Amino acid sequence: MASQEYPKTAANTVKRYGNDRASYDYKTIHTIINTCPVLHVSFADPTNPFPAVLPMIGCTGDFTNPSADPNTLPQNIYIHGYVSSRLMKTGSSPDSEEGLPITIAATHLDGLVLALTPNHCSCNFRSAIAFGYATLVTDEAEKTWAMEKITNNMLPTRWENSRIPPTQTEMTSTSILRVKISSASAKVRAGGPGEDRADLKDEALKKRVWTGVVPVWMQWGEPMPGPENKVDEVPGYIEGWRMRANQEGRVEAFKAIESE
Protein backbone atom coordinates (compact mmCIF):
# COMPACT_ATOMS: atom_id res chain seq x y z
CA MET A 1 0.00 0.00 0.00
CA ALA A 2 2.18 2.77 -1.34
CA SER A 3 -0.17 5.47 -0.06
CA GLN A 4 0.48 4.45 3.56
CA GLU A 5 4.23 4.81 3.26
CA TYR A 6 6.83 7.54 3.29
CA PRO A 7 8.43 8.04 -0.14
CA LYS A 8 11.74 6.30 -0.82
CA THR A 9 14.46 8.86 -1.48
CA ALA A 10 18.24 8.86 -1.73
CA ALA A 11 18.34 9.77 1.96
CA ASN A 12 16.11 7.10 3.46
CA THR A 13 16.49 4.04 1.24
CA VAL A 14 18.04 1.31 3.38
CA LYS A 15 20.98 -0.24 1.59
CA ARG A 16 22.37 -2.89 3.96
CA TYR A 17 19.90 -5.82 4.16
CA GLY A 18 17.32 -3.44 2.66
CA ASN A 19 15.18 -6.21 1.18
CA ASP A 20 14.81 -8.24 4.36
CA ARG A 21 14.80 -5.66 7.09
CA ALA A 22 13.57 -2.30 5.78
CA SER A 23 10.11 -0.82 5.84
CA TYR A 24 8.66 2.57 5.05
CA ASP A 25 5.08 2.33 6.33
CA TYR A 26 3.63 4.88 8.71
CA LYS A 27 2.57 2.39 11.36
CA THR A 28 5.96 0.73 11.83
CA ILE A 29 7.88 4.01 11.81
CA HIS A 30 5.51 5.98 14.07
CA THR A 31 5.23 3.13 16.57
CA ILE A 32 9.01 2.84 16.92
CA ILE A 33 9.33 6.60 17.45
CA ASN A 34 6.43 6.88 19.91
CA THR A 35 7.56 3.97 22.09
CA CYS A 36 11.18 5.12 22.21
CA PRO A 37 11.77 7.17 25.38
CA VAL A 38 14.86 8.94 23.99
CA LEU A 39 15.26 10.21 20.42
CA HIS A 40 18.67 11.12 19.01
CA VAL A 41 18.41 14.34 17.02
CA SER A 42 21.20 15.30 14.62
CA PHE A 43 21.81 18.40 12.51
CA ALA A 44 24.70 20.11 10.77
CA ASP A 45 26.58 22.81 12.63
CA PRO A 46 27.94 25.21 10.00
CA THR A 47 30.86 26.19 12.24
CA ASN A 48 32.00 22.63 12.71
CA PRO A 49 32.77 19.51 10.63
CA PHE A 50 30.94 17.30 13.16
CA PRO A 51 27.14 17.09 13.20
CA ALA A 52 25.52 18.06 16.52
CA VAL A 53 23.65 15.23 18.25
CA LEU A 54 21.24 15.78 21.14
CA PRO A 55 19.19 13.21 23.07
CA MET A 56 15.65 14.63 23.22
CA ILE A 57 12.08 13.52 23.85
CA GLY A 58 9.18 13.75 21.44
CA CYS A 59 6.42 12.00 19.56
CA THR A 60 4.44 12.13 16.34
CA GLY A 61 1.35 14.28 15.82
CA ASP A 62 -0.54 16.56 13.47
CA PHE A 63 -2.01 19.73 14.97
CA THR A 64 -3.95 20.57 11.82
CA ASN A 65 -5.61 17.14 11.93
CA PRO A 66 -5.29 16.04 15.57
CA SER A 67 -7.40 12.90 15.17
CA ALA A 68 -5.28 11.64 12.24
CA ASP A 69 -4.52 7.94 12.77
CA PRO A 70 -0.70 7.60 12.88
CA ASN A 71 -1.11 4.06 11.54
CA THR A 72 -2.51 5.25 8.22
CA LEU A 73 -1.52 8.90 7.79
CA PRO A 74 1.78 10.82 7.75
CA GLN A 75 2.69 12.80 10.87
CA ASN A 76 4.97 15.55 12.07
CA ILE A 77 7.38 14.88 14.91
CA TYR A 78 7.11 17.25 17.87
CA ILE A 79 10.27 17.53 19.95
CA HIS A 80 10.62 19.04 23.39
CA GLY A 81 13.79 21.02 23.77
CA TYR A 82 16.14 23.68 22.78
CA VAL A 83 18.22 24.01 19.61
CA SER A 84 20.29 27.20 19.51
CA SER A 85 18.41 29.91 17.66
CA ARG A 86 21.61 30.66 15.77
CA LEU A 87 21.44 27.18 14.29
CA MET A 88 17.73 27.42 13.65
CA LYS A 89 18.57 30.41 11.48
CA THR A 90 21.90 29.53 9.88
CA GLY A 91 20.83 25.94 9.28
CA SER A 92 17.68 26.94 7.46
CA SER A 93 17.57 26.15 3.79
CA PRO A 94 17.45 29.00 1.24
CA ASP A 95 13.68 28.77 1.36
CA SER A 96 13.57 29.94 4.96
CA GLU A 97 10.07 28.57 5.43
CA GLU A 98 11.46 25.09 5.36
CA GLY A 99 13.49 25.19 8.57
CA LEU A 100 16.55 23.34 9.87
CA PRO A 101 17.24 19.98 8.20
CA ILE A 102 17.42 17.39 11.00
CA THR A 103 17.61 13.64 11.37
CA ILE A 104 15.78 11.85 14.15
CA ALA A 105 16.80 8.34 15.21
CA ALA A 106 14.79 6.02 17.47
CA THR A 107 16.26 2.65 18.40
CA HIS A 108 14.95 -0.22 20.52
CA LEU A 109 17.38 -2.99 21.37
CA ASP A 110 15.49 -6.31 21.64
CA GLY A 111 18.26 -8.83 22.17
CA LEU A 112 21.84 -9.94 21.91
CA VAL A 113 22.13 -12.67 19.27
CA LEU A 114 24.96 -15.11 20.04
CA ALA A 115 26.26 -17.26 17.18
CA LEU A 116 29.05 -19.87 17.15
CA THR A 117 31.53 -17.28 15.93
CA PRO A 118 31.72 -13.63 17.05
CA ASN A 119 31.51 -12.49 13.43
CA HIS A 120 27.98 -13.88 13.17
CA CYS A 121 26.87 -12.32 16.44
CA SER A 122 24.22 -9.66 16.02
CA CYS A 123 21.51 -7.71 17.79
CA ASN A 124 17.75 -7.87 17.50
CA PHE A 125 16.54 -4.31 17.18
CA ARG A 126 13.85 -2.01 15.78
CA SER A 127 15.08 1.35 14.57
CA ALA A 128 13.51 4.27 12.74
CA ILE A 129 15.20 7.21 11.06
CA ALA A 130 13.20 10.28 10.01
CA PHE A 131 14.52 13.17 7.93
CA GLY A 132 12.71 16.48 8.08
CA TYR A 133 12.70 20.23 8.51
CA ALA A 134 12.42 21.64 12.01
CA THR A 135 10.78 24.92 12.90
CA LEU A 136 10.06 26.44 16.29
CA VAL A 137 6.39 26.24 17.26
CA THR A 138 5.29 29.80 18.08
CA ASP A 139 1.51 29.46 18.04
CA GLU A 140 0.43 29.10 21.70
CA ALA A 141 -2.43 26.70 20.99
CA GLU A 142 -0.22 24.36 18.95
CA LYS A 143 2.55 24.60 21.54
CA THR A 144 0.27 23.64 24.45
CA TRP A 145 -1.26 20.86 22.35
CA ALA A 146 2.22 19.50 21.57
CA MET A 147 3.33 19.71 25.23
CA GLU A 148 0.28 17.68 26.24
CA LYS A 149 0.91 15.17 23.47
CA ILE A 150 4.59 14.69 24.41
CA THR A 151 3.80 14.39 28.15
CA ASN A 152 1.03 11.85 27.63
CA ASN A 153 3.05 9.92 25.06
CA MET A 154 5.63 9.33 27.79
CA LEU A 155 3.12 8.62 30.59
CA PRO A 156 -0.55 8.42 29.53
CA THR A 157 -2.84 10.94 31.31
CA ARG A 158 0.02 12.57 33.26
CA TRP A 159 -0.87 15.93 31.68
CA GLU A 160 -4.41 16.10 33.11
CA ASN A 161 -3.21 14.59 36.38
CA SER A 162 -0.80 17.46 37.06
CA ARG A 163 -0.91 21.25 37.35
CA ILE A 164 -2.04 22.71 34.03
CA PRO A 165 -2.16 24.95 32.09
CA PRO A 166 1.48 26.09 31.96
CA THR A 167 2.15 29.59 33.31
CA GLN A 168 3.19 32.31 30.91
CA THR A 169 6.80 31.96 32.15
CA GLU A 170 6.71 28.22 31.46
CA MET A 171 5.31 28.80 27.99
CA THR A 172 8.14 31.22 27.21
CA SER A 173 10.92 29.07 28.66
CA THR A 174 9.83 25.87 26.90
CA SER A 175 10.75 25.29 23.27
CA ILE A 176 8.89 22.88 21.03
CA LEU A 177 10.12 21.96 17.56
CA ARG A 178 7.81 20.75 14.83
CA VAL A 179 9.57 18.53 12.31
CA LYS A 180 7.89 18.10 8.95
CA ILE A 181 8.97 14.63 7.82
CA SER A 182 10.23 14.51 4.24
CA SER A 183 11.21 10.86 4.32
CA ALA A 184 11.64 8.10 6.86
CA SER A 185 12.48 4.41 7.14
CA ALA A 186 12.51 1.62 9.68
CA LYS A 187 14.86 -1.31 9.99
CA VAL A 188 14.06 -4.39 12.04
CA ARG A 189 16.31 -7.36 12.84
CA ALA A 190 14.58 -10.33 14.47
CA GLY A 191 15.14 -14.06 14.90
CA GLY A 192 17.89 -16.29 16.16
CA PRO A 193 21.53 -16.57 15.14
CA GLY A 194 22.63 -17.14 11.56
CA GLU A 195 25.67 -19.40 11.32
CA ASP A 196 28.57 -20.16 9.05
CA ARG A 197 27.84 -23.38 7.15
CA ALA A 198 31.18 -24.97 8.12
CA ASP A 199 30.60 -24.18 11.81
CA LEU A 200 27.26 -26.04 11.74
CA LYS A 201 29.03 -29.24 10.68
CA ASP A 202 31.48 -29.00 13.59
CA GLU A 203 29.78 -31.08 16.32
CA ALA A 204 32.57 -30.50 18.85
CA LEU A 205 32.21 -26.75 18.38
CA LYS A 206 28.44 -26.94 18.78
CA LYS A 207 28.84 -28.87 22.04
CA ARG A 208 31.19 -26.19 23.34
CA VAL A 209 29.57 -22.86 22.37
CA TRP A 210 26.11 -21.80 23.61
CA THR A 211 24.05 -20.16 20.85
CA GLY A 212 20.80 -18.28 21.08
CA VAL A 213 19.41 -14.91 22.07
CA VAL A 214 19.52 -12.94 25.32
CA PRO A 215 16.39 -10.73 25.15
CA VAL A 216 16.46 -7.20 26.58
CA TRP A 217 13.96 -4.43 27.32
CA MET A 218 13.54 -1.23 29.36
CA GLN A 219 12.44 -2.11 32.89
CA TRP A 220 10.63 0.58 34.92
CA GLY A 221 11.24 0.08 38.65
CA GLU A 222 9.20 1.02 41.73
CA PRO A 223 8.39 4.75 41.71
CA MET A 224 10.31 6.63 44.42
CA PRO A 225 8.42 9.58 45.92
CA GLY A 226 10.28 12.90 46.02
CA PRO A 227 10.82 14.95 49.21
CA GLU A 228 7.79 17.15 48.49
CA ASN A 229 5.38 14.35 47.61
CA LYS A 230 2.17 14.30 49.68
CA VAL A 231 0.28 11.54 47.82
CA ASP A 232 0.56 8.33 49.85
CA GLU A 233 -0.10 5.76 47.18
CA VAL A 234 1.37 5.73 43.68
CA PRO A 235 -1.66 6.49 41.46
CA GLY A 236 -3.13 3.76 39.27
CA TYR A 237 -2.39 5.55 36.00
CA ILE A 238 1.34 5.47 36.85
CA GLU A 239 1.42 1.87 38.07
CA GLY A 240 -0.81 0.72 35.21
CA TRP A 241 1.44 2.35 32.62
CA ARG A 242 4.61 0.99 34.27
CA MET A 243 3.32 -2.59 34.37
CA ARG A 244 2.05 -2.36 30.80
CA ALA A 245 5.33 -0.90 29.51
CA ASN A 246 7.40 -3.60 31.27
CA GLN A 247 5.12 -6.34 29.98
CA GLU A 248 5.09 -5.01 26.42
CA GLY A 249 8.87 -4.55 26.39
CA ARG A 250 9.35 -8.10 27.58
CA VAL A 251 6.84 -9.53 25.09
CA GLU A 252 8.45 -7.63 22.18
CA ALA A 253 11.90 -8.93 23.08
CA PHE A 254 10.78 -12.56 23.26
CA LYS A 255 8.51 -12.25 20.23
CA ALA A 256 11.46 -10.94 18.18
CA ILE A 257 13.34 -14.20 18.83
CA GLU A 258 10.54 -16.29 17.33
CA SER A 259 9.91 -14.17 14.24
CA GLU A 260 12.23 -14.02 11.28
Next chain:
Amino acid sequence: MASQEYPKTAANTVKRYGNDRASYDYKTIHTIINTCPVLHVSFADPTNPFPAVLPMIGCTGDFTNPSADPNTLPQNIYIHGYVSSRLMKTGSSPDSEEGLPITIAATHLDGLVLALTPNHCSCNFRSAIAFGYATLVTDEAEKTWAMEKITNNMLPTRWENSRIPPTQTEMTSTSILRVKISSASAKVRAGGPGEDRADLKDEALKKRVWTGVVPVWMQWGEPMPGPENKVDEVPGYIEGWRMRANQEGRVEAFKAIESE
Protein backbone atom coordinates in the same frame (compact mmCIF):
# COMPACT_ATOMS: atom_id res chain seq x y z
CA MET B 1 42.90 17.42 36.80
CA ALA B 2 43.01 18.99 33.38
CA SER B 3 45.33 16.32 32.02
CA GLN B 4 42.67 13.66 32.53
CA GLU B 5 40.08 15.47 30.45
CA TYR B 6 39.25 16.00 26.81
CA PRO B 7 39.86 19.60 25.71
CA LYS B 8 36.90 21.97 25.69
CA THR B 9 36.22 23.19 22.15
CA ALA B 10 33.43 25.04 20.36
CA ALA B 11 31.98 21.66 19.41
CA ASN B 12 31.83 19.91 22.77
CA THR B 13 31.28 22.65 25.35
CA VAL B 14 27.91 21.98 26.96
CA LYS B 15 25.82 25.13 26.98
CA ARG B 16 22.51 24.20 28.57
CA TYR B 17 23.04 23.53 32.30
CA GLY B 18 26.76 23.26 31.49
CA ASN B 19 27.91 24.24 34.95
CA ASP B 20 25.82 21.70 36.83
CA ARG B 21 25.64 18.76 34.50
CA ALA B 22 28.63 18.70 32.18
CA SER B 23 31.92 16.87 32.54
CA TYR B 24 34.87 16.26 30.27
CA ASP B 25 36.89 13.64 32.14
CA TYR B 26 37.98 10.40 30.52
CA LYS B 27 36.47 8.11 33.14
CA THR B 28 32.92 9.49 32.96
CA ILE B 29 32.88 9.67 29.17
CA HIS B 30 34.48 6.27 28.50
CA THR B 31 32.27 4.52 31.07
CA ILE B 32 29.07 5.90 29.52
CA ILE B 33 30.21 4.81 26.04
CA ASN B 34 31.38 1.35 27.10
CA THR B 35 28.23 0.51 29.06
CA CYS B 36 25.88 1.72 26.32
CA PRO B 37 24.81 -1.23 24.15
CA VAL B 38 23.86 0.98 21.17
CA LEU B 39 25.79 4.01 19.96
CA HIS B 40 24.23 6.54 17.57
CA VAL B 41 26.76 7.53 14.93
CA SER B 42 26.16 10.64 12.84
CA PHE B 43 28.04 12.14 9.88
CA ALA B 44 27.37 14.55 7.05
CA ASP B 45 26.22 13.17 3.73
CA PRO B 46 27.45 15.58 1.05
CA THR B 47 24.55 14.68 -1.28
CA ASN B 48 21.92 15.47 1.32
CA PRO B 49 20.98 18.27 3.75
CA PHE B 50 20.24 15.72 6.50
CA PRO B 51 23.05 14.08 8.49
CA ALA B 52 23.13 10.28 8.30
CA VAL B 53 22.53 8.53 11.63
CA LEU B 54 23.25 4.84 12.21
CA PRO B 55 22.81 2.78 15.38
CA MET B 56 26.07 0.83 15.81
CA ILE B 57 28.03 -1.04 18.47
CA GLY B 58 31.50 -0.22 19.71
CA CYS B 59 33.75 0.61 22.62
CA THR B 60 36.85 2.56 23.53
CA GLY B 61 40.40 1.25 23.12
CA ASP B 62 43.95 2.04 22.07
CA PHE B 63 45.72 -0.56 19.94
CA THR B 64 49.07 1.21 20.22
CA ASN B 65 48.80 1.10 24.01
CA PRO B 66 46.38 -1.74 24.73
CA SER B 67 46.83 -1.67 28.49
CA ALA B 68 46.05 2.08 28.67
CA ASP B 69 43.64 2.68 31.57
CA PRO B 70 40.49 4.29 30.06
CA ASN B 71 39.93 6.03 33.42
CA THR B 72 43.10 8.09 33.12
CA LEU B 73 44.10 8.17 29.44
CA PRO B 74 42.41 9.24 26.21
CA GLN B 75 41.09 6.48 23.93
CA ASN B 76 39.95 5.86 20.40
CA ILE B 77 36.47 4.53 19.76
CA TYR B 78 36.28 1.32 17.72
CA ILE B 79 33.00 0.79 15.92
CA HIS B 80 31.74 -2.37 14.32
CA GLY B 81 29.98 -1.77 11.07
CA TYR B 82 29.80 -0.42 7.63
CA VAL B 83 29.84 3.19 6.45
CA SER B 84 29.66 3.53 2.66
CA SER B 85 33.18 3.80 1.22
CA ARG B 86 31.92 6.68 -0.91
CA LEU B 87 31.26 8.62 2.28
CA MET B 88 34.52 7.55 3.86
CA LYS B 89 36.20 9.22 0.88
CA THR B 90 34.03 12.22 0.12
CA GLY B 91 33.59 13.03 3.79
CA SER B 92 37.29 13.07 4.48
CA SER B 93 38.82 16.39 5.31
CA PRO B 94 41.36 17.97 2.91
CA ASP B 95 44.10 16.30 4.91
CA SER B 96 42.94 12.84 3.84
CA GLU B 97 44.79 11.21 6.73
CA GLU B 98 42.24 12.61 9.12
CA GLY B 99 39.20 10.65 7.97
CA LEU B 100 35.45 11.20 8.11
CA PRO B 101 34.25 13.64 10.79
CA ILE B 102 31.68 11.79 12.89
CA THR B 103 29.76 12.31 16.09
CA ILE B 104 29.07 9.42 18.46
CA ALA B 105 26.27 9.65 21.02
CA ALA B 106 25.75 7.26 23.95
CA THR B 107 22.72 7.75 26.19
CA HIS B 108 21.51 5.91 29.29
CA LEU B 109 18.03 6.77 30.54
CA ASP B 110 17.94 6.40 34.36
CA GLY B 111 14.47 7.62 35.23
CA LEU B 112 11.38 9.64 34.51
CA VAL B 113 11.23 12.63 36.85
CA LEU B 114 7.65 13.67 37.63
CA ALA B 115 7.08 17.18 38.98
CA LEU B 116 3.84 18.94 39.95
CA THR B 117 3.63 20.57 36.53
CA PRO B 118 4.52 18.91 33.20
CA ASN B 119 6.89 21.78 32.41
CA HIS B 120 9.12 20.76 35.31
CA CYS B 121 9.09 17.09 34.37
CA SER B 122 12.46 15.77 33.28
CA CYS B 123 14.55 12.67 32.82
CA ASN B 124 17.49 11.33 34.77
CA PHE B 125 20.11 10.37 32.21
CA ARG B 126 23.82 9.97 31.52
CA SER B 127 24.90 10.88 28.01
CA ALA B 128 28.22 11.22 26.24
CA ILE B 129 28.99 12.84 22.90
CA ALA B 130 32.34 12.28 21.18
CA PHE B 131 33.56 14.09 18.08
CA GLY B 132 36.30 12.52 16.03
CA TYR B 133 37.71 11.37 12.71
CA ALA B 134 36.86 7.87 11.51
CA THR B 135 39.12 5.72 9.38
CA LEU B 136 38.71 2.13 8.28
CA VAL B 137 41.00 -0.27 10.17
CA THR B 138 42.97 -2.19 7.54
CA ASP B 139 45.75 -3.72 9.63
CA GLU B 140 44.69 -7.32 10.35
CA ALA B 141 46.18 -7.43 13.83
CA GLU B 142 44.45 -4.22 14.91
CA LYS B 143 41.20 -5.35 13.31
CA THR B 144 41.16 -8.69 15.13
CA TRP B 145 42.13 -6.95 18.38
CA ALA B 146 39.23 -4.50 17.97
CA MET B 147 36.74 -7.28 17.14
CA GLU B 148 37.74 -9.07 20.34
CA LYS B 149 37.49 -5.85 22.33
CA ILE B 150 34.01 -4.99 20.97
CA THR B 151 32.72 -8.56 21.51
CA ASN B 152 34.02 -8.78 25.07
CA ASN B 153 32.84 -5.26 25.88
CA MET B 154 29.31 -6.43 25.09
CA LEU B 155 29.61 -9.83 26.85
CA PRO B 156 32.84 -10.43 28.77
CA THR B 157 34.86 -13.51 27.60
CA ARG B 158 32.42 -14.31 24.77
CA TRP B 159 35.31 -13.99 22.27
CA GLU B 160 37.41 -16.79 23.75
CA ASN B 161 34.28 -18.86 24.43
CA SER B 162 33.34 -19.01 20.75
CA ARG B 163 34.93 -20.09 17.46
CA ILE B 164 38.00 -17.96 16.80
CA PRO B 165 39.97 -16.74 14.94
CA PRO B 166 37.72 -15.30 12.22
CA THR B 167 38.07 -16.91 8.79
CA GLN B 168 39.58 -14.89 5.95
CA THR B 169 36.07 -14.36 4.52
CA GLU B 170 34.86 -13.05 7.87
CA MET B 171 37.84 -10.70 8.12
CA THR B 172 37.06 -9.30 4.67
CA SER B 173 33.32 -8.93 5.19
CA THR B 174 33.61 -7.20 8.59
CA SER B 175 34.38 -3.49 8.78
CA ILE B 176 35.85 -1.83 11.85
CA LEU B 177 36.14 1.94 12.16
CA ARG B 178 38.69 3.60 14.40
CA VAL B 179 37.59 7.02 15.59
CA LYS B 180 40.28 9.33 16.86
CA ILE B 181 38.51 11.51 19.43
CA SER B 182 39.17 15.23 19.03
CA SER B 183 36.81 16.32 21.79
CA ALA B 184 34.09 14.83 23.94
CA SER B 185 31.74 15.68 26.77
CA ALA B 186 29.31 14.02 29.14
CA LYS B 187 26.09 15.35 30.59
CA VAL B 188 24.41 13.82 33.62
CA ARG B 189 21.03 14.69 35.14
CA ALA B 190 20.31 13.12 38.52
CA GLY B 191 18.09 13.75 41.52
CA GLY B 192 14.40 14.28 42.15
CA PRO B 193 11.97 16.80 40.69
CA GLY B 194 12.60 20.54 40.74
CA GLU B 195 9.41 22.52 41.30
CA ASP B 196 7.94 25.92 40.65
CA ARG B 197 8.01 27.94 43.90
CA ALA B 198 4.33 28.83 43.66
CA ASP B 199 3.34 25.19 43.17
CA LEU B 200 5.14 24.20 46.37
CA LYS B 201 2.90 26.53 48.37
CA ASP B 202 -0.26 24.98 46.90
CA GLU B 203 -1.14 22.27 49.44
CA ALA B 204 -4.25 21.12 47.55
CA LEU B 205 -2.12 20.60 44.44
CA LYS B 206 0.51 18.69 46.40
CA LYS B 207 -2.19 16.38 47.81
CA ARG B 208 -3.46 15.69 44.32
CA VAL B 209 -0.33 15.19 42.17
CA TRP B 210 2.20 12.38 42.87
CA THR B 211 5.78 13.58 42.47
CA GLY B 212 8.97 11.60 42.36
CA VAL B 213 11.03 9.46 40.02
CA VAL B 214 10.25 6.24 38.15
CA PRO B 215 13.68 4.59 37.71
CA VAL B 216 14.46 2.64 34.53
CA TRP B 217 17.22 0.36 33.25
CA MET B 218 17.93 -2.26 30.58
CA GLN B 219 16.74 -5.67 31.77
CA TRP B 220 18.32 -8.76 30.21
CA GLY B 221 15.87 -11.70 30.26
CA GLU B 222 16.38 -15.47 30.30
CA PRO B 223 18.61 -16.57 27.42
CA MET B 224 16.66 -18.52 24.77
CA PRO B 225 18.68 -21.25 23.03
CA GLY B 226 18.61 -21.21 19.22
CA PRO B 227 17.57 -24.20 17.08
CA GLU B 228 21.19 -25.32 16.60
CA ASN B 229 22.26 -24.99 20.24
CA LYS B 230 23.70 -28.19 21.75
CA VAL B 231 24.85 -26.81 25.11
CA ASP B 232 22.30 -27.85 27.76
CA GLU B 233 22.97 -25.25 30.40
CA VAL B 234 23.49 -21.53 29.83
CA PRO B 235 27.19 -21.03 30.65
CA GLY B 236 28.18 -19.17 33.81
CA TYR B 237 29.94 -16.34 32.00
CA ILE B 238 26.64 -15.47 30.26
CA GLU B 239 24.45 -15.78 33.36
CA GLY B 240 27.01 -13.98 35.50
CA TRP B 241 27.22 -11.07 33.07
CA ARG B 242 23.43 -10.89 32.74
CA MET B 243 22.84 -10.83 36.49
CA ARG B 244 25.59 -8.26 37.00
CA ALA B 245 24.31 -6.01 34.18
CA ASN B 246 20.73 -6.12 35.53
CA GLN B 247 21.92 -5.40 39.05
CA GLU B 248 24.21 -2.55 37.99
CA GLY B 249 21.51 -0.98 35.79
CA ARG B 250 19.05 -1.11 38.68
CA VAL B 251 21.56 0.28 41.17
CA GLU B 252 22.52 3.16 38.82
CA ALA B 253 18.86 4.10 38.30
CA PHE B 254 18.09 4.20 42.05
CA LYS B 255 21.42 5.83 42.93
CA ALA B 256 20.67 8.63 40.43
CA ILE B 257 17.53 9.55 42.39
CA GLU B 258 19.51 10.07 45.61
CA SER B 259 22.37 12.08 44.13
CA GLU B 260 22.06 15.64 42.95
